[in-house]
Amino acid sequence: MFQEYLAKNQLKLTPQRMCILDVFLRYRGHMASEELYEQVKKRDPHIGQATVYRTLKLLSGSGLAKEVHFGDGLTRYESTYGEEHHDHLICERCGKNMEVVDPRIEALQEELAARHGFSLTSHRMYLYGLCEECRKG
C-alpha cells in the first residue's frame, strides 16, 4: 500500500522509510513527530528527525496516516490502516482521550454540508469535557 503509493509517485522505498512506517504502525495512539523519532532512534540510532518529519508527511499524503491537532502546538498523526474513521473525546482534566463515532452524526454532517452547497471530503470533530473519574475526583 505504501509501496504502491511510492511507486506511483516515483518515490523510493528506503530502509529508513520502512523502519519509520513499521514503528508508526505498531504504535497505538496519536504520536507526534518527536515521539516517533525517539522510538525510531532505538532501532536505528542514526536516522535523523528531518527524515521522520519528511516520512510523516509522505504517510499523510499516501493516506496511511492522518494529521490530528489536539490544541497544544503539536502535530500528531494517527494510523488509518485498517482503522475506521473516528472522532475524539478528550478529558480536559486528565488528558485521557478516546476514539468515538456516531453514524447519525456522520449522516447529519453530510446533510448540513450539502445544505450549504458543499460536498464533504473529511471532517474532524473534537469533543472536550470531563470523564467520569475526573468529575468525581
Added chain:
Amino acid sequence: MFQEYLAKNQLKLTPQRMCILDVFLRYRGHMASEELYEQVKKRDPHIGQATVYRTLKLLSGSGLAKEVHFGDGLTRYESTYGEEHHDHLICERCGKNMEVVDPRIEALQEELAARHGFSLTSHRMYLYGLCEECRKG
C-alpha cells in the same frame, strides 16, 4: 465584561488592552495574532506584538475570544461576544469558510459523550470539502 474579568483576576485595564480588544471586536472573522497586530499598529504604532499575543491569551481566558485551528500552523481567534456557538465548514480549494450549526448534531454530541461517561464542556467540529463554485470550476 472584559473589565470584570480583569478586576476579578487582579489584572489591569491598560490602553493597549482596550485598543487591542476594540480592534478585535470590530473585525469580522477569524484572525491570527499577526493580522491583529497589523491592524492594531495602525492605531497605535508602538504597541508590540508580544502585547498582542499576551492580550489574545487573556481574551481567550476571559471567554471573549476562542481559539480556532484550521490546520495551517496558525492559531486564530474568533470573537464570542454576542455570538452563538458554531462550527466550521471549510472549502479545501478556495479556503472559503462558513459558520454553521445543526442543533441535532449538538444534541447527539452530548448523547455520544454521555454514553462514554463524559460531560461535555465544549467541542470543535470542522467540516472540510468543496464548495459549489469549486466543484464546478
Added chain:
DNA sequence: CTTGGTGCAAATTATTTGCAAATTA
C-alpha cells in the same frame, strides 16, 4: 507606592530546508 504591564530583543519550540554524500530503481 506596590503590583502588574509594556516594549524590545533574545530565547524557545516545532518544523523546514540547503547541500554534499549515499542509495535506490
Added chain:
DNA sequence: TAATTTGCAAATAATTTGCACCAAG
C-alpha cells in the same frame, strides 16, 4: 547512471520570555 533520499546543521515561523522601565489601582 540518473534521480531521489539522507543526515546534518543552519534557517524559518510562530510564539514565549527576561528584563528594565512605565503606569494603573
